[in-house]
Amino acid sequence: MAEKPTVLVVGASRGLGFALAEEYVRRDWNVIATVRGSSTQLDELKSRYRDNIEIERGIEVADAQSVRTLRERLSGRTLDVLFVNAGIARSIEKTPSTATERDFLDMMLVNAFSPVRLIEMLEDVVAVDGTIAVMSSELGSIANNNGFWDLYSSSKSALNMLMKCYLGHRPDNRRALLLVAPGWVRTEMGGTDAMFSVDESIPLVVDVVTRNQGKMGLRFIDRFDEVLPW
Ligand SMILES: NC(=O)c1ccc[n+]([C@@H]2O[C@H](COP(=O)([O-])OP(=O)(O)OC[C@H]3O[C@@H](n4cnc5c(N)ncnc54)[C@H](OP(=O)(O)O)[C@@H]3O)[C@@H](O)[C@H]2O)c1
Structure with missing residues (x-):
């Protein structure tokens, strides 16, 4: 019997990350899920499956040492999919003259710099023909955004740029590299006015990751596998 594939979901305590872990385990994958604090719902999921x-605790993506610890814990493992989901949104209605510098810097650190650093530090445990996905956003499209969640959107554009550069440094890359936009979803971050439920987003996100498996190169796509403009 073929071995079950393995996915690592980074930032799986709640919201879309938790839903990713739940969706993959329902599809009979081995799931390694990271949290930085506690997560009752993930603990409950583990009690069922x-x-x-496996839950890897105490993983703070903005802390290089924490990511190093995660890499050490993964020694000897091979991931079919690495999915970096962790992200934050601050000062969403604000612009540079009204937001705090701290909020902008925190979003740049957590949403752009840290996911790509984590990918660089963990890439050697991802199968050479595996998939590395990062949760981006429709708002990260410079071409499409005309003034919505300005600072957060900028951090997602920066994430997209860093992934483009990541690929540029790896001309022999055989992995599928995906910047996935999940739609505007009702989570703590998305808020109650968001258009879609988690169930209307995450199963499609997982479908899209599966569909792109083995397709080398970098794509910025939505949950319907439509390519988004940079
Ligand atoms: N919801 C939407 O409409 C939407 C749309 C487009 C893109 N996204 C993106 O989708 C991802 C998930 O969003 P969400 O809506 O599920 O948000 P959420 O409900 O606020 O959940 C955010 C998740 O990220 C984790 N996280 C945040 N900062 C972290 C850090 N420094 N280190 C480790 N984990 C950290 C949180 O862990 P804790 O529980 O420890 O805080 C939590 O698990 C984010 O990247 C977001 O930008 C969301």
Whole structure:
């Protein structure tokens, strides 16, 4: 019997990251899910799927040492999919003259710099023909955004740029590299006015990751596999 594939979901305590872990385990994958604090819902999921979920605790993506610890814990493992989901939104209605510098810097650190650093530090445990996905956003499209969540959107554009550069440094890359836009979803970050439920987004996100498996190169896509303009 073929071995179950393995996915690592980074930032799986709640919201879309938790839903990713739940969707993959339902599809009979081995799931390694990271949290930085506690997550009752992930603990409850593990109690239902004991053999198929491992929880890696204390993983703070903005802390290089924490990511190094995660890499050490993964020694000897091979990931079919690495999905970096962790992200934050601050000062969403503000612009540079009204937001705090701290909020902008925190978003740049957590949403752009840290995911790509984590990918660089963990890439050697991803199968050479595996998939590396990062949760981007429709708002990260410079071409399409005409003034919505300005600072957060900028951090997602920066994430997209860093992934483009990541690929540029790896001309022999055989992995599928995906910047995935999940739609505007009702989570703590998305808020109650968001257009879609988690169930209307995440199964499609997982479908899209599966569909792109083995397609080398970098794509910025939505949950319907439509290519988004940079
Ligand atoms: N919801 C939307 O409409 C939407 C749309 C487009 C893109 N996205 C993106 O989708 C991803 C998930 O968003 P969400 O809506 O599920 O947000 P959420 O409900 O606020 O959840 C954010 C998740 O990221 C984790 N996280 C945040 N900062 C972290 C850090 N420094 N280190 C480790 N984990 C960290 C959180 O962990 P804690 O529980 O420890 O805080 C939590 O698990 C984000 O990248 C977001 O930008 C969301």
